[in-house]
Structures are given as C-alpha cells and as structure tokens.
Amino acid sequence: MAExxxxxxxxxxxxxxxxxxxxxxDVFTASDARAWRRMTQLRGFASRGSAFERVARRTPLLKRLxxxxxxxxxxxxxxxxxxxxxxxxxxxxISLMTFxxxxxxxxxxxxxxxxWPAPPWASVVIAWLILPVSTSDLRRRARGxxxxxxxxxxxxxxxVAVMTDSRGLQVDDAVRIMSxxxxxxxxxxxxxxxxxxxxxxxxxxxxxxxxxLIGDAYRIHxxxxxxxxxxxxxxxxxxRVAYTRLALTVYQERLADARVHAARARVxxxxxxxxxxxxxxxxxxxxxxxxxxAGLGG
Amino acid sequence: xxxxxxxxPVILVAGVALIVACGCAGxxxxxxxxxxxxASQHRTIPLLEHEKDVAAALGWPWRRWVAxxxxxxxxxxxxxxxxxxxxxxxxxxVIGFFGVxxxxxxxxxxxxxxxxxxxxxxxxxxxxxxxxxxxSLDSALQEIGRNPGRELAYVLEPWAQGGSVTGNIVRCGxxxxxxxxxxxxxxxxxxxxRSLDGLISAIDxxxxxxxxxxxxxxxxxxxTLTQQRAVTFAMSTLMMVMFVSLVRVxxxxxxxxxxxxxxxxxxxxxxxxxxxxxLGRIARTARWTRWDLSRVQDQELHxxx
Numbered sequence: 001m002a003e004x005x006x007x008x009x010x011x012x013x014x015x016x017x018x019x020x021x022x023x024x025x026d027v028f029t030a031s032d033a034r035a036w037r038r039m040t041q042l043r044g045f046a047s048r049g050s051a052f053e054r055v056a057r058r059t060p061l062l063k064r065l066x067x068x069x070x071x072x073x074x075x076x077x078x079x080x081x082x083x084x085x086x087x088x089x090x091x092x093x094i095s096l097m098t099f100x101x102x103x104x105x106x107x108x109x110x111x112x113x114x115x116w117p118a119p120p121w122a123s124v125v126i127a128w129l130i131l132p133v134s135t136s137d138l139r140r141r142a143r144g145x146x147x148x149x150x151x152x153x154x155x156x157x158x159x160v161a162v163m164t165d166s167r168g169l170q171v172d173d174a175v176r177i178m179s180x181x182x183x184x185x186x187x188x189x190x191x192x193x194x195x196x197x198x199x200x201x202x203x204x205x206x207x208x209x210x211x212x213l214i215g216d217a218y219r220i221h222x223x224x225x226x227x228x229x230x231x232x233x234x235x236x237x238x239x240r241v242a243y244t245r246l247a248l249t250v251y252q253e254r255l256a257d258a259r260v261h262a263a264r265a266r267v268x269x270x271x272x273x274x275x276x277x278x279x280x281x282x283x284x285x286x287x288x289x290x291x292x293x294a295g296l297g298g
Numbered sequence: 299x300x301x302x303x304x305x306x307p308v309i310l311v312a313g314v315a316l317i318v319a320c321g322c323a324g325x326x327x328x329x330x331x332x333x334x335x336x337a338s339q340h341r342t343i344p345l346l347e348h349e350k351d352v353a354a355a356l357g358w359p360w361r362r363w364v365a366x367x368x369x370x371x372x373x374x375x376x377x378x379x380x381x382x383x384x385x386x387x388x389x390x391x392v393i394g395f396f397g398v399x400x401x402x403x404x405x406x407x408x409x410x411x412x413x414x415x416x417x418x419x420x421x422x423x424x425x426x427x428x429x430x431x432x433x434s435l436d437s438a439l440q441e442i443g444r445n446p447g448r449e450l451a452y453v454l455e456p457w458a459q460g461g462s463v464t465g466n467i468v469r470c471g472x473x474x475x476x477x478x479x480x481x482x483x484x485x486x487x488x489x490x491x492r493s494l495d496g497l498i499s500a501i502d503x504x505x506x507x508x509x510x511x512x513x514x515x516x517x518x519x520x521x522t523l524t525q526q527r528a529v530t531f532a533m534s535t536l537m538m539v540m541f542v543s544l545v546r547v548x549x550x551x552x553x554x555x556x557x558x559x560x561x562x563x564x565x566x567x568x569x570x571x572x573x574x575x576x577l578g579r580i581a582r583t584a585r586w587t588r589w590d591l592s593r594v595q596d597q598e599l600h601x602x603x
C-alpha cells in the first residue's frame with residue numbers, strides 16, 4: 001500500500017495539471033465571452049483574469065515573491081510577453097528539470113561507479129541558483145530595453161524637430177514614425193505597438209500626459225523631458241526651437257557622461273593592469289614549481 | 299542493469315520533480331500567451347553589421363575585409379602548427395580571426411570621425427550654395443557630389459548622379475554606415491520637401507548645431523577607445539614576450555607540452571582574456587541609434603501608412 005502512495009501523488013498532480021490546463025485554455029467559456037475578454041486586453045483595460053491567475057494572485061507566498069521582485073514592472077520594461085505568474089512557473093519548471101536531470105545523472109554515475117560523482121545536494125543548490133540567475137537576467141534585459149528606448153528617443157529629437165515644424169506632424173506621430181525607422185525596435189515595441197499600456201495604462205488626456213505616465217512607469221527620463229518640451233510648445237514656443245534645444249541638452253548630457261566615464265576609467269584601468277601579474281606569475285611559477293617538486297621527489 | 303543500480307528514492311524524487319516541472323512548464327506556456335504581438339524582431343544580425351561597419355569605416359570593400367580575416371586566421375593556425383603545441387595552434391587561429399578587427403578598430407574609428415567631420419563641412423557648403431548661390435537642392439547636391447573630397451569620395455558618390463534626390467540621400471547614408479551621417483540624411487529627407495528656405499533654416503538651426511554636439515561626444519569616445527586600446531596592446535605585448543621567452547627554454551617548453559602545462563596555459567589565457575574583457579567594460583564608449591534609411595524613405599512617402 002505504501003509503495004503505491006508516490007504513484008497516486010504523481011497521478012493526482014498530473015490530473016490537476018490537466019484540469020488546470022483545460023481551465024486556462026478557457027475550454028468551458030462561451031466564445032463571445034472569450035471575444036470580449038480579448039478585446040479588453042487589446043484595448044489595455046484591466047481584465048479579471050482566469051481563475052488560476054486569481055488564485056495565484058491571492059497566494060501569499062507568490063504575492064510576496066512578486067512584490068519583492070517587482071516582476072510586473074520588470075517584465076513590462078523588458079518587453080516580455082510573460083505575466084509574473086508564468087515567469088515564476090517557467091523559472092520553477094527550469095529549476096525542477098535541472099534538479100531532476102542532475103540528480104538522475106549523479107545517480108547514474110553512482111550506479112555505474114559505485115559512489116556518487118558529486119554530492120547529491122549539489123543538484124539542489126544548482127537548481128536553486130536558477131531563480132536568482134533568471135531574475136538577474138530579467139533585470140539585465142529590462143535595463144537593456146530601457147536604455148535602448150531612451151537612446152532612440154534622445155537620438156530622434158533632431159528629426160522630430162524638423163518633422164513637427166516643417167511637415168506639421170504631431171509630436172506623438174513623429175516619435176512613433178521614427179521609432180519604426182530605428183534598427184533597434186525597443187521604442188517601437190513600447191510606443192507604436194502599445195507596450196506602454198501594460199504599466200502606464202490608457203488614462204491620459206494629452207501627449208504630454210501620456211509621455212509623463214510612460215516616463216514615470218518605465219523610469220525613462222527622456223519621456224518626461226519630451227513631455228516638458230511638448231508643454232512648452234503648447235504655450236507658443238516653436239516646435240523646432242523646443243525640440244532642437246532638447247536634442248542639444250541630450251547630447252550635452254551624453255558628453256558630460258562620456259567625460260566622467262573617461263576620467264573614472266583612467267583610474268580603474270590600473271586594476272586589470274595590476275591583475276596581469278597573476279597570469280604572468282602563473283606562466284613562470286607553474287613550470288618552476290613542477291621542476292622543484294619533481295627534483296625533491298626524485 | 300543501470301536502472302537496477304539506481305537508488306529508489308532518487309528515482310522517486312527525480313521523477314516527481316520532472317513531472318512537476320512539466321506541469322509548471324505547461325502552466326507557463328498557457329499563461330504566457332497574450333494576444334498582443336510584441337515579440338522582438340531582429341531585423342539584422344548585429345555581429346555581421348558591426349563587421350560591415352568596420353570594413354566601411356576603413357574604406358574597404360566587404361569581400362576584401364572577409365578575405366583578410368580568413369587569410370590572417372589561416373596564417374595564425376599555420377604558425378601555431380609549426381610550434382607543435384596544439385593549444386597554441388587553436389589560440390593563434392582565434393587571435394588571427396578576432397585580432398585583426400581589434401588591430402584596425404582604432405584606425406577605423408579615426409577614419410569614421412574624420413569622415414563625419416568632413417560631412418558636416420559639406421552640409422555647411424550645401425547650405426551656402428542654396429542660401430547664397432541660389433542653387434536648387436538637386437543641383438547643389440550634384441555639385442558637391444562631383445567634388446566631395448578624399449574622405450567622402452565613396453559616401454557622396456550617389457549625389458553626383460541624377461535621379462531621385464531622396465534616393466540619392468538614402469544611398470549616401472547607407473554607404474556611410476555612420477550613425478551621424480545616417481541621422482543627418484534622415485533629417486534631410488524630412489526637411490527637403492517643404493521649401494528651400496525651410497531646408498536652409500533646418501540645416502542652420504538643427505543639423506549643424508546638433509551635429510557639432512554629436513561630434514563632440516564621438517571625439518570623447520574616441521579618446522576613451524584609444525586609451526583602452528593602448529593598455530590592451532601593452533598587456534598583450536607583455537604576455538607575448540613573456541611566453542616566447544619561456545618557450546625558448548627547453549625545460550619550460552617540455553612542461554607546456556604536457557597535460558598539466560596545457561591546463562596551466564589554458565588558465566593563464568582565460569585570465570588574460572577575462573582581464574581584457576574587464577578593460578573593455580571599464581572603458582566603454584557611447585552607443586548611437588542606427589537608422590534604417592530605406593524605412594525612413596517609406597515613412598516619408600506614407601507617414602500614416
């Protein structure tokens with residue numbers, strides 16, 4: 001009887017996953033309700049979410065983990081399609097698979113060689129490490145996308161000045177058009193493809209308000225700067241003057257950053273130079289040590 | 299046979315972990331699906347584009363650049379083969395492949411900067427031809443295209459040809475493979491259709507001052523890059539001299555032919571490259587947005603399309 005318990009537990013888990021899958025796929029939901037839900041998502045309104053998502057949102061452990069990691073914000077900034085729950089589920093799946101594979105490999109080694117090739121707890125440690133590594137990777141992606149969006153927006157201001165002034169385009173249209181022309185699609189995903197709705201929502205009355213919301217939600221100060229410049233054009237400052245001044249400010253800021261970076265690099269560069277001693281000593285020391293130890297042994 | 303030797307708890311724990319993992323993966327796949335298509339589209343291969351940028355900055359045709367890289371790699375492998383240390387053969391091959399780019403990247407950056415500086419000068423000439431010489435945009439572009447100067451001979455060649463002005467500006471930007479020139483070309487494309495006065499004031503008020511500011515940032519980046527390269531060269535030379543001196547001694551050469559010596563050599567090489575990578579991170583230069591000028595041309599024709 002006791003031997004059958006693990007199999008029963010596994011069978012219950014599999015059945016649970018199957019039922020969960022059917023519920024998530026909305027097999028039992030009416031097609032018109034599904035269509036309305038889809039339209040709600042497309043328009044960026046907050047939706048009720050599936051039963052599984054609601055349960056996941058209420059689970060204290062998951063709630064705390066998501067709050068600690070600020071996953072919703074990071075995933076939106078990284079322009080990921082994942083929801084926090086799916087990200088955690090995926091990371092958990094990878095961790096567990098790694099754990100199972102490592103444990104199986106170690107057990108295989110033990111079966112062949114008679115002893116564990118590595119301590120079994122190493123598989124738990126390695127699997128556990130996947131969670132911080134994936135979170136750090138997400139942070140890196142979020143930072144990369146944020147930087148790319150900021151860079152593209154800062155670089156397009158000269159063109160925006162001309163497009164709004166000579167061609168009479170609205171600033172939002174000009175920014176969206178130029179985001180499509182960039183070889184890097186971070187800003188296009190954020191603005192033109194509507195990615196900003198995930199964090200900034202759709203409750204804005206003007207372009208300046210929209211850009212302030214995006215700037216605050218995604219922590220891209222260039223959006224706030226453009227919003228301020230747009231506000232000044234509303235009180236009579238010509239578009240060309242406002243956006244050209246902003247472009248100049250952006251490049252002055254970059255120049256200052258580059259100078260600070262260069263000054264810091266002059267000091268920090270001594271670290272790798274000093275570090276070069278280690279491989280050099282290794283190259284000389286290893287054969288010498290080998291010769292001495294061989295002489296003493298002989 | 300193997301299964302009989304496996305401890306039962308291990309099979310149980312690993313099996314349960316695997317099944318739960320599959321469940322989690324299924325859940326992740328199902329929850330992760332969203333109707334909004336936001337997947338990132340990689341329009342180009344960045345590494346290949348970077349190689350093309352270096353070749354263009356050196357003023358070399360792409361094929362010649364590829365041939366040089368392959369040639370130097372083969373030469374490195376051949377030299378390594380003569381030493382009869384297999385690791386050195388591999389290492390020299392890798393150095394031959396990546397080292398060429400590193401070797402010429404400083405010259406490429408300097409050439410690009412001088413080309414960009416010359417481009418700004420030609421923009422000022424273009425402005426003067428239209429404002430003072432009362433020339434139309436296409437005739438001014440043609441005149442400049444006929445006498446572009448040494449740095450811009452290849453880049454401004456399309457301007458000398460007739461046909462579509464926008465097309466010629468796009469071709470010029472594509473040939474330059476420089477963020478600054480591409481950006482200026484994008485501004486010219488958007489500014490040229492309104493009126494000649496509008497274009498002149500766009501060059502005066504927007505292109506030239508912002509272009510100068512961009513050049514200053516690039517100059518600062520070049521200083522950092524030069525510093526980084528000088529240190530890297532010094533470190534590489536030191537390492538090379540030390541290693542060559544060592545392998546000239548018979549006992550040391552014999553040691554580096556053994557397995558233990560190979561491991562030590564591998565560790566030393568790994569540390570060396572890690573230090574070079576650290577140096578690259580410390581002295582990182584500013585990055586620029588690259589513009590797809592063909593797309594700019596399309597958007598200019600159909601801005602709301």
